Amino acid sequence: MKSAGASNKNQDPAKTNDNPAKTANRAAKPNISLVRDAHDLESLPFFDLGLIPEMCERVATIGYTTPTPIQREAIPLILEGHDVIGIAQTGTGKTAAFMLPLIDSLLCSSRLSGHPSRTSDHGSGNHSGKHKERPRVLVLEPTRELAMQVLEASTSFTQGMKSSDGRLLRTVVVYGGVSQRTQERDIVKGCDILVATPGRLNDLLGQRVISLGSVEFLVLDEADRMLDMGFLPQIKRITTHVPPDRQTLMFSATLSHDIEELARRLTHDPALIEVGGRRKPAEGVTQKIFSVMRLKKPELLLKLLKEFPDAGAARTLVFTRTKHDADRVAHVLAHAQVPVTKLHSDLTQSERTRALQDFKNGKFDTLVATDVASRGLDIEDITHVVNYEPPMSPDDYVHRVGRTARAEKTGIAITLVSPEEEPLMRDIEKRIGTEIERTQVEGYAPPPPIEMSNAERRRLKGWSRR
Ligand code: AMP
Numbered sequence: 035m036k037s038a039g040a041s042n043k044n045q046d047p048a049k050t051n052d053n054p055a056k057t058a059n060r061a062a063k064p065n066i067s068l069v070r071d072a073h074d075l076e077s078l079p080f081f082d083l084g085l086i087p088e089m090c091e092r093v094a095t096i097g098y099t100t101p102t103p104i105q106r107e108a109i110p111l112i113l114e115g116h117d118v119i120g121i122a123q124t125g126t127g128k129t130a131a132f133m134l135p136l137i138d139s140l141l142c143s144s145r146l147s148g149h150p151s152r153t154s155d156h157g158s159g160n161h162s163g164k165h166k167e168r169p170r171v172l173v174l175e176p177t178r179e180l181a182m183q184v185l186e187a188s189t190s191f192t193q194g195m196k197s198s199d200g201r202l203l204r205t206v207v208v209y210g211g212v213s214q215r216t217q218e219r220d221i222v223k224g225c226d227i228l229v230a231t232p233g234r235l236n237d238l239l240g241q242r243v244i245s246l247g248s249v250e251f252l253v254l255d256e257a258d259r260m261l262d263m264g265f266l267p268q269i270k271r272i273t274t275h276v277p278p279d280r281q282t283l284m285f286s287a288t289l290s291h292d293i294e295e296l297a298r299r300l301t302h303d304p305a306l307i308e309v310g311g312r313r314k315p316a317e318g319v320t321q322k323i324f325s326v327m328r329l330k331k332p333e334l335l336l337k338l339l340k341e342f343p344d345a346g347a348a349r350t351l352v353f354t355r356t357k358h359d360a361d362r363v364a365h366v367l368a369h370a371q372v373p374v375t376k377l378h379s380d381l382t383q384s385e386r387t388r389a390l391q392d393f394k395n396g397k398f399d400t401l402v403a404t405d406v407a408s409r410g411l412d413i414e415d416i417t418h419v420v421n422y423e424p425p426m427s428p429d430d431y432v433h434r435v436g437r438t439a440r441a442e443k444t445g446i447a448i449t450l451v452s453p454e455e456e457p458l459m460r461d462i463e464k465r466i467g468t469e470i471e472r473t474q475v476e477g478y479a480p481p482p483p484i485e486m487s488n489a490e491r492r493r494l495k496g497w498s499r500r
Pocket residue numbers: 097098099100101102105124125126127128129130410411412440441
């Protein structure tokens with residue numbers, strides 16, 4: 035695995051050359067330049083990354099002016115056809131970092147006189163229009179919410195863009211927990227980019243409803259989360275359906291031994307991009323800890339929600355460790371007239387979708403959720419994240435806290451810590467390399483530990499043994 039530096043200057047010409055289609059894609063760009071005056075385009079930083087003018091225009095319309103660090107690093111490498119492993123903090127713009135160059139590549143190759151860019155017997159050449167139901171890009175996501183979010187981003191990036199046969203590029207999403215029929219119908223209508231969770235995709239493959247034989251680009255997003263969720267067997271099965279000469283991109287918040295192992299299995303000579311620290315919350319997050327007696331947590335949470343400096347304008351995501359706690363905390367808040375909704379995996383898909391929608395559009399300004407909402411979910415302007423208790427792992431802490439201060443904004447992350455949870459919290463602090471000050475609120479804080487001499491302690495021990 036090679037490491038990409040500040041830019042793609044370390045490109046390996048041999049690697050680029052051994053994929054003539056992709057080299058051809060790049061060479062084709064001047065022929066398809068569109069609309070804009072070259073002078074204008076040169077001033078667009080996204081244009082400097084090698085994206086075609088049409089993509090740069092789309093990005094500008096969406097409102098992105100400057101590429102984020104992961105975009106600056108990843109886009110040129112992906113456009114050159116490299117396999118990439120991206121290690122990036124949450125909220126760094128990684129969806130666009132992989133979607134933009136992949137859409138760019140789709141447009142370029144499908145316009146190259148309609149020639150398919152691969153000739154394997156997996157059923158290639160769909161971009162000439164014969165097999166419009168066969169995706170060329172496959173993005174795997176660990177949760178339905180993330181899959182829907184990538185669908186949204188992809189639909190926005192491809193708006194108005196057409197493939198060689200004049201069809202608008204289509205993105206289709208498949209995930210479990212909802213009717214498969216609707217998804218099947220959606221696939222048949224045309225599918226250039228397929229976003230999927232592993233379980234449902236495996237079902238569809240098993241029933242031969244979909245073929246992945248035309249996939250040229252495979253993306254494993256939130257790879258560490260997929261492994262945590264036990265998706266490895268499904269991922270292995272899915273990848274046997276994808277042509278081996280695809281381009282593979284893996285994104286993960288952390289680079290563990292397991293991720294390296296998976297990368298060895300799925301990628302070919304990948305470039306490694308790391309943006310920011312591996313285990314640190316984003317710079318813009320102010321982290322706070324409130325020491326609190328366990329039984330006083332609901333009351334303190336209520337007090338904090340009501341007293342946030344910008345209460346009313348605040349948009350708060352409260353994390354609990356269990357579904358049961360999420361229900362309980364949401365109930366307590368609702369009872370106290372806090373506009374609250376909840377999200378966890380015991381809810382039906384439509385309940386989950388509605389909860390997210392209601393939180394996103396401001397109907398409720400507080401969402402109580404389990405870790406199902408901790409990875410990658412992009413909800414604008416979350417001002418506060420509250421951990422009702424410290425999560426079990428430092429990675430989960432980083433992910434949860436990463437729901438605020440996204441896209442270089444600022445936010446506040448509060449963790450409620452009872453005395454029994456102190457060791458867990460201290461471990462998290464050690465792993466993220468930050469010591470967080472404890473705040474005590476009178477009436478909620480635990481009593482100070484009783485100072486005891488060794489003799490007193492010995493006496494107490496002897497007494498308790500009797
Ligand atoms: P992601 O990490 O992909 O979930 O993206 C986090 C947020 O950053 C999303 O709301 C994106 O729309 C936004 N974003 C991504 N790239 C840029 C950019 N270059 N400029 C401004 N916002 C961006």
